[in-house]
Amino acid sequence: MTRNTAFASALAAVTLFALPTSALADIPDPVRAMIDAAIAGGDETKIRTVIELARETNPDDAAEIDAILANYEADLAVAAKAAEAEKIEAIRNAGIFENWSGKGELGGFRSTGNTSNTGVTAILSMKREGIDWTHKINARADYQENEGVANRERFLASYEPNYNVSDRLFIFGLAQYERDRFQGISSRYAVSGGLGYQIIDQPSLKLSAKAGPAFRVTDFVDGRSESQIAALFGVDFDWDITDRLTLTHDTNAVAEAGGAATVIIDSSNTSIDLVTGLNAKIxxxxxxxxxxAYEYDSNPPPGAVGTDTLSRVTLIYGF
Known part of the structure; x- marks a missing residue:
């Protein structure tokens, strides 16, 4: 006997024995057997259908049948509450390397701006959701060679922990590293933290924004180095247009697209990173x-332009 079958049988027994004997006695044996079998099967939709049919075909026993349904729903609520408590306890006791989910992307791109070529791109995104905390890790690499010489080489990695203050308000932290030699940046580090708010939180539409102070250190390929106090603004937008077409970064629909924007402003340079996409589930x-992707620096190093665009075609594997 499987665990689900055992649970269904126990639920059926609790439901029936919880009823007054007089209630069960009034229901015809074939009808009672049909309801018992449906409850034992554990399919909620089927159970409700059988009970509804029993009520329609036996109107004189409607009160007793309703009593069976009420007991079943009460036991269902107790079981759901116990399952939720078990799930929360499992999350609280999970190790640091447990409960992670993610996706990997691999594909090609065409760039314009400082370079106008095609190449390869690889992206890794991981997420761990707890009771109050959410951890996000992202890494992206774009690389191309032309006749054995690299003409695009950009790497970006970030770690973002979020703490949920309420259903909509959260505190975020962010540590980010990037490297883009063809944009004149040998390495750039940024740390930030602040408040975020879920402006719209509906099953089919989500919009969140975050803002806070930041500190950024940039090492240029010509040997110069700059440290700046900055401000960070971020927006994340997800929209399920239909069951099969969704504007989002994470969905089970057949097609999706998404948009996220991050802006870092300091006294010498403003950086904007905007990404949109269209996904087709295979x-x-x-x-x-x-x-x-749209990448903008208001004050690029000498010899570099301020705007890069990047079109990617990738395959995503979720795990």
Whole structure:
């Protein structure tokens, strides 16, 4: 006997024995057997359908049948509450390397701006959701060679912990590293923290924004180095247009697209990173993605332009 079958049988027994004997006696044996079998099967939709049919075909026993349904729903609520408590306890006791989910992307791109070529791109995103904390890790690499010489080489990695103050308000932290030699940046480090708010939080539409102070250190390829106090603004937008077409970064729909923007402003240079995309789900774990990235620096090093665009075509594997 499986665990689910045992649970269904126990639920059926609790439901029936909780009823007054007089209630069970009034219901015809075939009808009672039909309801018993449905409850033992554990399919809630089927159970409700059978009970509704029993009520329609036996109107004189409607009160007794309603009593069976009420007891079943009460036991269902108790079981759901116990399952939720068990889930929360498992999350609280999970180790640091447990409960992570993520996705990996691999594909090609075409760039314009400082370079106008095609190449390869790889992206890794991981997320761990707890009771109050959410941890996000992202890494991205774009690389290309032309006749054996690299003409695009950009790496970006970030770690963002979020603490939920309420259902909508959260505190965030952010540590970010990037390298783009063809933009004149040998390495750039940024740390930030502040407040975020879930402006819209509906099943099909989500919009959040965050803002806070930041500190940024930039090492240029010409040997110069700058340290600046900055401000960070971020926006994340997800919209399920239909069951099969969704504007989001994380969905099970057949197609999706997404948009997220991060702006870092300091006294000498403003950086904007904007990404949108269109995803087509191939299977439960494999998705094809077409995305467009806009990268802007208001004060690029000598010899570099301020705007880069990048169109990517990738395959995403979720795990």
């Amino acid at each position: 299977s439960n774990s494999l998705t094809a993605r077409l995305s467009y």
